[in-house]
Amino acid sequence: MAKAKETTLRCVTTLAVIAVVCALLLSVLNSVLYVSATPDDLIGLYSAVDGYEWEVVDVNDDQPYSGGKVILVAKGTMDGKDDYLGLLVQTEKNGKLNESTYAMFINMNTDALEYAAFVTEGATGGFNWQYAKEHSKSGDQVSTGATALTGLLSGDKSNSQAAWREWESFYGVITDQTALDYTDAVPAKTGATRTVTATYDAFNIVARYYYDNFVKGE
Amino acid sequence: MGVIVSGAPHFRRNRTTKGIMLDVLIALVPATVAGFVYFGWRAVFTVALSLVASVGTEVIWLLCRKKSLKEIVSQFDFTSCVTGLLLALTMPAFEYKYFYIPILSAVFAVGVAKMFFGGTGKNIVNPAIAGRVFAFISFQSAMVSGWMVPQFASLSGINAVSSATPLTAMLGDGLGAVGVSNLDLFLGTGVMGCIGETCKLALLVGFVYLIVRKVIKWQWPVIYVAVTGLLSCALGKSMGYFLPSILSGGLLLGAIFMATDYVTTPNTKLGNLIYFAALGVLTGIFRAVSGGEVVSYCILLMNVTVPLIDRFIIPRPFGYEKKEKVKKEAR
Amino acid sequence: MKAKDIALDGLFRQNPTLKLVLGTCPTLALTTAAMNGVGMGLAVTFVLIFSNAIISLLRNVIPSKVRIPAYILIIATFVTITRMVLNKFLPSISASLGTYLPLIVVNCIIIGRAEAFASKNPVLSSALDGLFMGLGFMFALTLMGIFREILGSGSVFGVKLWDFSIGFFVQPAGALFTYAIFIAVYSLVYSAFLRAANERKNKDGLAVKGARGNA
Numbered sequence: 001m002a003k004a005k006e007t008t009l010r011c012v013t014t015l016a017v018i019a020v021v022c023a024l025l026l027s028v029l030n031s032v033l034y035v036s037a038t039p040d041d042l043i044g045l046y047s048a049v050d051g052y053e054w055e056v057v058d059v060n061d062d063q064p065y066s067g068g069k070v071i072l073v074a075k076g077t078m079d080g081k082d083d084y085l086g087l088l089v090q091t092e093k094n095g096k097l098n099e100s101t102y103a104m105f106i107n108m109n110t111d112a113l114e115y116a117a118f119v120t121e122g123a124t125g126g127f128n129w130q131y132a133k134e135h136s137k138s139g140d141q142v143s144t145g146a147t148a149l150t151g152l153l154s155g156d157k158s159n160s161q162a163a164w165r166e167w168e169s170f171y172g173v174i175t176d177q178t179a180l181d182y183t184d185a186v187p188a189k190t191g192a193t194r195t196v197t198a199t200y201d202a203f204n205i206v207a208r209y210y211y212d213n214f215v216k217g218e
Numbered sequence: 219m220g221v222i223v224s225g226a227p228h229f230r231r232n233r234t235t236k237g238i239m240l241d242v243l244i245a246l247v248p249a250t251v252a253g254f255v256y257f258g259w260r261a262v263f264t265v266a267l268s269l270v271a272s273v274g275t276e277v278i279w280l281l282c283r284k285k286s287l288k289e290i291v292s293q294f295d296f297t298s299c300v301t302g303l304l305l306a307l308t309m310p311a312f313e314y315k316y317f318y319i320p321i322l323s324a325v326f327a328v329g330v331a332k333m334f335f336g337g338t339g340k341n342i343v344n345p346a347i348a349g350r351v352f353a354f355i356s357f358q359s360a361m362v363s364g365w366m367v368p369q370f371a372s373l374s375g376i377n378a379v380s381s382a383t384p385l386t387a388m389l390g391d392g393l394g395a396v397g398v399s400n401l402d403l404f405l406g407t408g409v410m411g412c413i414g415e416t417c418k419l420a421l422l423v424g425f426v427y428l429i430v431r432k433v434i435k436w437q438w439p440v441i442y443v444a445v446t447g448l449l450s451c452a453l454g455k456s457m458g459y460f461l462p463s464i465l466s467g468g469l470l471l472g473a474i475f476m477a478t479d480y481v482t483t484p485n486t487k488l489g490n491l492i493y494f495a496a497l498g499v500l501t502g503i504f505r506a507v508s509g510g511e512v513v514s515y516c517i518l519l520m521n522v523t524v525p526l527i528d529r530f531i532i533p534r535p536f537g538y539e540k541k542e543k544v545k546k547e548a549r
Numbered sequence: 550m551k552a553k554d555i556a557l558d559g560l561f562r563q564n565p566t567l568k569l570v571l572g573t574c575p576t577l578a579l580t581t582a583a584m585n586g587v588g589m590g591l592a593v594t595f596v597l598i599f600s601n602a603i604i605s606l607l608r609n610v611i612p613s614k615v616r617i618p619a620y621i622l623i624i625a626t627f628v629t630i631t632r633m634v635l636n637k638f639l640p641s642i643s644a645s646l647g648t649y650l651p652l653i654v655v656n657c658i659i660i661g662r663a664e665a666f667a668s669k670n671p672v673l674s675s676a677l678d679g680l681f682m683g684l685g686f687m688f689a690l691t692l693m694g695i696f697r698e699i700l701g702s703g704s705v706f707g708v709k710l711w712d713f714s715i716g717f718f719v720q721p722a723g724a725l726f727t728y729a730i731f732i733a734v735y736s737l738v739y740s741a742f743l744r745a746a747n748e749r750k751n752k753d754g755l756a757v758k759g760a761r762g763n764a
Contacts, residue, residue, distance in 0.1 A: 011612045014619065022622055029630055033637045352717055355717055357715070
């Protein structure tokens with residue numbers, strides 16, 4: 001009996017030691033091998049900025065945002081064309097939804113948010129953003145954010161700036177519930193609802209970031 | 219010579235594999251001629267290439283196995299001719315630039331599906347079917363869009379369906395989209411399709427010849443075709459589907475000449491009943507689900523199940539009497 | 550165990566893909582292109598070398614009752630490291646291997662070598678065994694990849710050769726067909742070698758029983 005206990009103890013200890021050593025090794029290597037975002041990640045996503053030169057701007061992380069963080073800000077320039085700001089936003093892991101990365105492109109001359117795209121999707125099922133847009137309950141955009149988005153997408157500087165300001169005050173208004181309404185017509189897919197939430201988080205973060213760093217001071 | 223395995227009792231007849239294969243070849247003549255007439259030189263071209271490649275593959279394989287040419291000639295049993303001809307009949311009349319498709323498919327059919335498994339009588343699946351499926355998954359664009367409109371116009375005066383075969387049109391858009399009358403489907407006038415499957419009349423002539431020569435039993439193809447037709451009616455909720463569904467596509471060709479291949483059918487009557495009925499069910503369902511022609515895939519799939527059927531349905535030995543059930547007396 | 554024997558076993562006599570028929574899932578699924586074979590082969594080689602070495606090092610420490618969980622822990626660690634390294638330095642290969650990369654954890658070659666070799670042999674031999682088994686796997690996969698890519702896509706290592714292609718060979722049916730052909734050719738070559746070796750030894754009055762060990 002004592003012998004058996006001893007063996008069990010030895011088995012458990014060995015496994016535990018191996019597991020701890022492996023975990024330590026991996027966490028050290030994880031920080032060494034961490035792949036940080038580069039402006040290369042912005043290339044090939046939006047056709048209007050093909051051939052742009054991207055220059056990294058330091059991320060201003062004075063203010064924490066809920067739901068995720070800006071991981072890359074880059075300014076894109078090209079002779080004779082409008083300047084663009086490219087941002088990568090990584091949203092937090094949310095239950096079964098893994099971290100998602102979004103790229104957003106803002107035309108700095110008109111202040112319009114022109115394009116947003118997935119870089120990595122956290123949902124396993126693959127989320128059809130276009131489908132969600134076409135089948136959402138309240139037409140093209142969820143109602144709460146509609147005014148703001150119309151302004152943002154208008155391409156007119158004063159409209160856009162007004163929209164950014166308004167969006168700033170909207171912050172927190174677009175909640176999980178509105179996201180849920182939005183996905184009502186979307187076929188069930190793993191993580192679809194959370195993808196929508198994450199997407200709104202990403203928009204909110206970009207709006208707040210852009211407002212804080214580029215609009216507010218003007 | 220190939221060995222035909224069947225349930226007891228075993229009768230001896232003066233029939234050889236060679237004789238049976240010659241009968242099958244003769245039965246295929248009407249369909250082949252109809253194909254030549256409808257599709258012209260391109261059909262002749264496809265058939266010739268497939269035949270030459272099939273026989274060539276067998277001869278080369280046997281030469282590699284160190285058989286003398288004399289042996290090969292004396293033992294030649296025409297099975298590779300049947301394979302080559304059937305294979306060509308299940309293909310569209312190819313443009314000349316696609317010369318490699320019938321050649322490669324025939325090499326695959328005879329070389330891989332037959333010779334790799336031990337030659338005549340030992341193949342698990344019908345070689346011609348294997349060749350067709352190979353061609354279908356390998357050269358999809360040529361096999362699907364290579365259809366040629368026959369040289370004879372439709373009798374009912376409707377223009378031939380130009381984009382899809384009548385079968386795919388029917389499966390996709392319902393009965394109204396067939397575009398040709400049942401008589402057209404039967405004669406193959408104005409209907410696009412494979413070389414051998416277009417003229418159903420010619421296939422039926424071959425069918426009658428095979429029955430008269432007692433090469434195949436008439437019941438089996440009839441069961442297959444009838445089950446498919448009835449299932450199509452049931453799924454389409456209209457009896458109007460019966461004739462178009464059995465007269466279009468490769469169903470008759472497959473049912474008469476390919477599903478009935480001795481080597482790849484079960485040995486017992488009950489086994490055959492299950493085999494052909496299952497073929498009909500699979501064809502009906504898969505046609506409805508996939509919206510395309512599936513006869514070759516169904517036959518391939520059922521070919522593989524034949525050993526299983528034979529394992530579970532054991533023939534009753536000749537002269538065996540069923541034991542009467544004796545009731546257990548209560549103690 | 551001589552290094553030469555270990556090398557010959559891994560590359561030829563006990564080739565994991567063609568002789569032991571281990572790790573067939575990535576073999577069938579990934580050989581649609583030659584480059585996949587190289588990538589997968591290198592990843593497996595890397596994992597094998599280190600898992601074999603570590604397991605051999607701990608072979609007297611790990612109680613035999615829990616050896617499989619212990620092996621899995623060690624293998625999983627190195628697979629995760631491989632993923633991180635590939636993600637960082639070769640993202641394109643990492644993307645094309647997709648889900649098969651993390652699945653190396655359950656690859657039979659690795660656990661098989663841990664059980665059959667590393668748990669009984671010293672560290673250096675085990676690491677060498679890992680290296681050559683991995684290379685044998687890589688060569689087999691790359692050759693199959695070249696064969697299937699040329700026939701199925703008309704290109705080799707991504708370089709277009711011609712427009713002609715036979716779709717069969719990049720499909721699953723073609724994978725099984727190619728695998729069968731490769732095993733058949735391998736067996737032919739292998740038995741020819743064995744016969745030649747036997748004849749040579751017979752002259753010296755000695756008979757060879759064949760290759761060491763068994764699958």
